[in-house]
Amino acid sequence: MLTLEGCSYRYAGAAGASLHDVSLTLRDGEVLGVVGRSEAGKSTLCLVASGLAPRTLGGTLGGRVLIDGADTAGRAMHEMASEVAIGFQNPGTQLSGVATTVYEEVAFGPMNLGISRDEVLRRTDASIDALAIRALSQRDPERISGGQQQLVAIAGLLALAPRHVILDEPTAQLDPAGTRLVSDAIERLAAGGASILIVEQKVDLLAGICHRVLAVDEGRITLEGAAAAVLGDPTLHALGVAEPSAVRLRRLGSEAGLSEQAIEGALALATSRVNDA
Amino acid sequence: MLGGIIGPVGLVLMAVVLPALAAGVLRGLVRTSVLLTLPIAISALLVNLFFFPGGQQVLLRVGPITATAEGLEFALEILVRIMAISGAITLFYLTTRPQDLVVDLERRGVSARVAFVANASVQTVPAMVERAQQIAAAQRARGLDTEGSVLRRVRGILPIVGPVILGSISEVEERTLALEARGFTRPGSRTLLWWPPDSSSQRITRWGLILALVALVGARVAGRLG
Numbered sequence: 001m002l003t004l005e006g007c008s009y010r011y012a013g014a015a016g017a018s019l020h021d022v023s024l025t026l027r028d029g030e031v032l033g034v035v036g037r038s039e040a041g042k043s044t045l046c047l048v049a050s051g052l053a054p055r056t057l058g059g060t061l062g063g064r065v066l067i068d069g070a071d072t073a074g075r076a077m078h079e080m081a082s083e084v085a086i087g088f089q090n091p092g093t094q095l096s097g098v099a100t101t102v103y104e105e106v107a108f109g110p111m112n113l114g115i116s117r118d119e120v121l122r123r124t125d126a127s128i129d130a131l132a133i134r135a136l137s138q139r140d141p142e143r144i145s146g147g148q149q150q151l152v153a154i155a156g157l158l159a160l161a162p163r164h165v166i167l168d169e170p171t172a173q174l175d176p177a178g179t180r181l182v183s184d185a186i187e188r189l190a191a192g193g194a195s196i197l198i199v200e201q202k203v204d205l206l207a208g209i210c211h212r213v214l215a216v217d218e219g220r221i222t223l224e225g226a227a228a229a230v231l232g233d234p235t236l237h238a239l240g241v242a243e244p245s246a247v248r249l250r251r252l253g254s255e256a257g258l259s260e261q262a263i264e265g266a267l268a269l270a271t272s273r274v275n276d277a
Numbered sequence: 278m279l280g281g282i283i284g285p286v287g288l289v290l291m292a293v294v295l296p297a298l299a300a301g302v303l304r305g306l307v308r309t310s311v312l313l314t315l316p317i318a319i320s321a322l323l324v325n326l327f328f329f330p331g332g333q334q335v336l337l338r339v340g341p342i343t344a345t346a347e348g349l350e351f352a353l354e355i356l357v358r359i360m361a362i363s364g365a366i367t368l369f370y371l372t373t374r375p376q377d378l379v380v381d382l383e384r385r386g387v388s389a390r391v392a393f394v395a396n397a398s399v400q401t402v403p404a405m406v407e408r409a410q411q412i413a414a415a416q417r418a419r420g421l422d423t424e425g426s427v428l429r430r431v432r433g434i435l436p437i438v439g440p441v442i443l444g445s446i447s448e449v450e451e452r453t454l455a456l457e458a459r460g461f462t463r464p465g466s467r468t469l470l471w472w473p474p475d476s477s478s479q480r481i482t483r484w485g486l487i488l489a490l491v492a493l494v495g496a497r498v499a500g501r502l503g
C-alpha cells in the first residue's frame with residue numbers, strides 16, 4: 001500500500017508550492033486514475049509518490065510518503081526503485097541510451113538491482129511478453145517508433161517487478177492498439193497485486209481500467225471516488241477534463257429526450273462496435 | 278640511411294598490418310589511417326625535410342630553403358611512427374565494438390557509472406546527428422536555406438544547432454529521473470547479461486604484448502634501441 005499523508009511540494013527555486021496538502025492511499029491491486037487540466041499538479045503528484053521529488057529533483061516536501069505504513073524519508077532512490085516504478089510521457093528520454101537492443105533496454109533496470117542473471121532474464125522475457133513486443137526484441141531501441149519506444153519503456157518498468165507503478169500519461173504517443181496493450185498490461189499487473197497510479201488524458205481508458213479516480217486542480221485533490229462517479233461528475237468539465245464517451249452519450253441522449261432503455265441500447269451497440277474494431 | 282626506421286616499420290608490420298590482415302580489415306585500415314594522418318604527415322614531412330637543424334647532406338635547394346638527407350631520414354622516421362599510432366588506433370576501432378569494450382571493462386571492475394558515460398558518449402553522437410538531420414529537414418520544409426554560398430550555409434546552421442543543443446539539455450533532467458527510477462544509482466556491481474569471449478589464446482597474446490611493451494621500454498631506457 002502506498003500512502004501520501006498531507007503532502008505538499010515546492011520545486012527548488014519556485015516561489016510557491018505545486019502540491020498542497022495531498023493525502024491519498026493506493027491499495028494493493030488497485031488502479032487509481034488521476035485527471036486534471038494541464039499544469040494542475042498531476043506530474044508533481046507522480047514525482048512525489050515515486051520518491052523522485054525531492055530525492056533527485058531537490059525542492060521541499062512537506063508531509064509523508066509511506067510504503068506499507070513505513071515512512072520512506074531517508075531511503076535512497078535506488079532502494080525505492082524495486083518498490084515504486086515510474087514511467088513518463090516522453091518515451092525517448094526513458095531509454096537508457098546505452099542498450100543496443102530492445103531486450104537489453106528492458107533488462108537495464110533489473111541489471112541495476114544486482115539480482116541473479118537468471119532472474120534478470122526471466123523478468124525481461126516476462127515483461128517483453130506482457131507488452132507483446134517480442135518481435136522488437138533484437139531491434140535498436142533508438143530506431144523504433146515513439147509508440148513502440150513507450151511500450152519498451154513500460155516493459156522496462158515492469159521488469160523491475162515493482163509493487164507500485166506510477167504512469168504519467170503513458171499512452172500519450174500510442175495508437176489505439178498500443179493503448180490497448182498498455183491497458184491490458186496494467187490490468188494484469190493489478191490482478192497480480194500491484195497498485196497502479198495512472199495520469200491520463202484518455203478518460204475512456206481510465207473509465208475502463210480504474211477502480212477509483214481523483215481529479216487534481218491547482219495542486220489539490222478536488223474530486224475523489226469510484227471511477228464511474230468521478231468521471232460522471234458534471235463538475236469535471238470545469239476542471240478541464242473531457243467526459244468519457246459513455247457519459248457524453250448518456251448526457252446527449254438525455255438532453256435529446258431519449259428513454260433510458262434507448263440510451264443503454266445505443267451504448268451497448270457502440271461498445272460492441274469498438275470491441276469488434 | 279634508413280636504419281632508424283627499420284624498428285618502427287617492423288612494429289607497423291607486426292602490430293598493425295598483420296593483425297589487420299588476419300582480421301580482414303586491412304583495406305579499411307589503410308583508407309582510414311591515410312585519411313586521418315595525411316594532414317599531419319604532410320606537415321611533418323615538409324618541416325623535417327626542409328628545416329632539419331644541422332643537416333649536412335644536401336639533396337635539394339629551393340631558394341633559401343635546403344632539403345637534407347638527414348632531414349629526410351628523420352621525416353620518414355616520424356611518418357612511420359605516426360602510421361604506427363594511427364594504425365593501432367584505427368585497428369582498435371575497426372575490430373572492437375564500443376559495447377564489447379564497455380561491458381568487458383565493467384566485468385573487470387570498472388565502475389558502472391564510468392562504463393555508462395563511456396558507452397553513452399559513443400551512442401550519443403549518432404543520435405545527435407540524426408536529431409540534427411531531422412531538425413534540418415524540418416527547418417528546410419519551413420523555408421530555411423542550407424545550400425548555396427558559404428555565408429548562406431553558415432547562416433543556415435544556427436537555426437539547426439540551437440534546437441539540437443537546447444533539446445539535448447532539456448532532455449537531461451527527464452533522462453536523469455528515468456535512470457534514477459530504474460535503480461541506476463545503486464552502489465555495487467550490476468548484473469551483466471553477457472560479456473565478450475576471452476579465449477586462452479587471446480589471454481596469451483594480451484600478456485605477450487604487455488611483456489613486449491615492458492621489454493621495449495626497458496631496452497629503450499637502457500639505450501639498446503639507439
